[in-house]
Amino acid sequence: MKKLVALMLALALCMSMVVISASAEETFKIVMMVDTTVVDQNNGRDAFEARWEELHPGFDLEIIQPDHSAYYDVMQQRMSSGDWPDVLILSSTYYADYAANGALWDMTEAWENSQTKNSGRFNGDNVFEGLKIDGKLYGFAPYRGNGCVTYVKKAWMDDCGITEAPTTYDAYIEMLKAFTAKYGTYAVAAAGFVGNEAPFVNYLPEFYQDAYPYFIQQEDGSWVDGFTQDNMKAAMQRIQDAVKDGLIDKETLTNTTADARNKFYDDKFGVFTYWAGTWATNLKTNLEANGKDGELIALKPLEGLPAYYDRVPPVWCITSKCSDPQKVFDAFIDTMLDGGDCQMLWTYGVEGVHWSKSAGTVLAGTEKEKTYEDGQFHMLENLEKEGTLYTKNHIDPMLSLASFADGYYDPKEDSVKPEAKAAAELFNENSRLAAIVPATPTLSELNGELTTLKGEIIADIALGNLSVEEGFAKFENEGGLEMSNEIVASLNELNK
């Protein structure tokens, strides 16, 4: 037995060496570095890699995929060693930084001439405008960054005799008051009165309205600090009043996102601004698991209020050490949203591993058991987690920046839950991108302290420890205004 195994191993080794030596001459190797937004080793990454290579003859894909929480540490380690990957995925911070330091290939021209941009299926021009640095594009985003919409518990509305979802701020506040009176609890909770990164106000959009506590570029190109504007004071007054009236949970200050969700599932409050898309399904499922009514109504932005904020998505970049960037762009990036097999692979994964069209019964998910006929698209059971289904690969079908080509079967209708789709569509129609603020040396130096101070002022006002006037006076006394002005000046300097 042992001998047999040894023999087989030896044989396998020889064969693989033959294959490697044979293929090494013809194939072009692309080393890619990605976080766990692509299926990992335990979830059929090998099949993904094989399928990608099948769709791209002549290319050999090597995937480096660190753990999600270690991605940026490992990425930096790798970059420091000088052994750079050809393509890698970067968050907006690293993207802007690396681009400024010449580590990324300028893909502006390649993008202008790309098939994706000129396909007519592409709908992300506004996203890509936001990704440009000094008019140049260094990265490619296949999907939107997503953002939050406001969900209201339908059962609570019914209980209070509210038949129409509020469309104005006054109606919205009336609804919150009705909830508070009826259930003796707060009506809204969030994780933090202000977010810790852009787009800061996404968890309490109805109260912030048009106020934004960070640097904003005005139409004429000049910068201001939104925190020092008058609309910020009005927003703070709204929040203070709402907390005082018990409409907003005062523990919003210390809530984590998990706390806020658990309170929502536990019927501690009824109006929750949270991520659009798949989260709509997840909120519903968890409410139902708790024996509560899971029907949620996603609100459109209230009348007179700006659209919801979209996060800046992570982007795929080609490093400047890549031997043939145009070739990598054409093969790797320009095919990701090809509207066909490749987009299918990036969106849903590999047929037979992550999804299937053949007849069968799937024992998984909330449907428990469902039989599909031949030719009917369905996602398959998670290889790792029994009882759960795959929902996507890298690209969330609801956030994808390009539709599938005419005539190519788009499984979106069959794979996405109706409530998730509804929330996602509502969001996509009513969203705008939170702009990237360029990092000047002054900003890098002062903004940490300024942001901490702003956070304290917002908390002080929200909890009623200080009045709005006192709060902004404190901001000035503690040197906030001075720092803010210095940063604004440094940003305006860039325009010259």
Add this chain to the structure above:
Amino acid sequence: MASVTSNGTIRARKKPLLKRMSKYWGFYLMFIPVLVFVAVFHYAPMFGIRYAFYSWKIIGDPKWVGLANFEKLFSQSQFSVSFTNTIVFSVVKLLLNTGFAVIISLLLNEMISLKFKKLSQTIIYLPHFMSWVVTASVFSLLLSPSNSGLINQLLIKMGVISEPVYYLADKGWWRIWYYIINVWRETGWQTIIFMATLTGIDPGIYEAASIDGAGRWKKMRYVTFPALGNTIITVLILNLAKIMNLFESVFVLQNDSVKRATNVLQTYVYYQTFNAGASADYGYTTAIGLFRSLVGLALMLICNYASKKVRGRGIV
């Protein structure tokens, strides 16, 4: 012990070095693996300390900036607050944890029921296995000002307070609870080392003391406590070296309301980097690390010196 050491040294000095060394050849041999390990895993990477004097964004070449990184650190207006906080939080925490650990070890040692002793030991070690994130989320629930907050409810029932207090949003209360939570999480684990020391005491000594007519308190005072003394000092000094590493326990318990008042050096630097709008400069990060090391070194040298004065020798 001290006299033996110094006597030995004085005697030994008369012999030539090589001869003295040859007596210990077996020990040198045993120390080789230890040296190899520290050389490879600790000394080899130390070439990186030089980045403290460079500006380096990982990509591209490091740029020599001299002491600019340190100047930048010291010129931060919140630097002194966060530096003081680091020292105060760490020292108070260290003294409280060690103090409680010693008391609990002594009491455990006196416990008669073996079963209950074992059970208690197992239970008091448990919190150490909960990550800081989990610890923070559980305690923020316990301390909640809503009706879900067990501690507020209990205190109201006992008549200590009339209104629920939002402890974590209050700068004063925050510190108190920070220490309590630290004691809750780490004290039990620290007893391990003290318990091991106590079990290391030769029972013969207790018997001899009993024969001399010593009671429970006398035995504790003259046998148990002195035996622990050495361990306590060692633990205290070793932990001093790590004082400046304080980060996670503070970070997970912070919120917008108390951040500025409770920042320690590491959290302060974290927020600074996080909001910088750009990735961190590795040179600056290294400079902060080097600064922390130097403070740790200074503290350790001072305590080692004090230990030498008081006990006649340092910790190693």
Add this chain to the structure above:
Amino acid sequence: MAKQNAEYTTPAGLKVQGPPHLNKPKSQYTFFNFLNGFVFVIICLLIIVPIWKVLIDSLDLTTGYGMKILPTKFGLDGYISIFSNQSLLRPLWVSIYTTVAGTFLGLTLSTMGAYVLIQWDMPFRTMFANILLFTMIFSGGMIPSYLVMRGIGLTDNPLGPILLPAINVYNLVLMRNFFEGIPKSLFESADLDGCTPMGAFFRIALPLSKAALASIGLMFAVAYWNDYTNFKLYITDRNLYNFQMKLRDMIQSSDLPESVGGATENTIRNACVITAILPFMILYPFLQKYFVKGINIGAVKE
């Protein structure tokens, strides 16, 4: 303090007759002992309350915010969804392997180093001690460490997370502290009997330090078992992930919107926390006997 110690150290070397330490006279049911027991009941309760919250949440299929005494809807689905995870077995083996090998290696290095450091008259002893202490305070940083690990081929290699934490100066110094408590006379007489340093190490130092070995060993074991940082930084191959990495992975992905069988995200998250404690609960009773009773040095000497 040292003086008081010395007073009673002398009789320790002598052979003492009499009943064993724990066979105390009847007076054990005193007020002190009662009070002592009572204090520990309170301490244990205080410690358990927060853990209870996590435990109950891990067994509850509904998601609540407040404290509960018992689950609203009891179910083991949280644990089932962890242990039915197909890819959990391998990380479990990686963890067991690294913990066992690492603890052994860590104890070997610590005891050998500690043993050398108690040779007060040895030339260069202080220098050695300082070389070790220096590494406790200064470090090269994340990136240089990675470059060294990569240079010697320890990235994506299970040996990396075993070898790197094996040298732990903190534990080594504590170990030295324990060795110091062994009466010098024992080593001296062993030396006179012609025992080599290695021989005295195995015959005197180690057998007399069982409690110390158990506690330092436990500290190593827990550090290896809970090791996350080294795996995170030096291992990108998921086949080499340990249990802790996998658990964190699951906690993280329970945050992601995926329809889960009977268990809610909250149940799974809490079950992961409890699962992380389990190995310790299983291991600890086996170690405990070393913490209970002292070693009669007189008996060893015979």
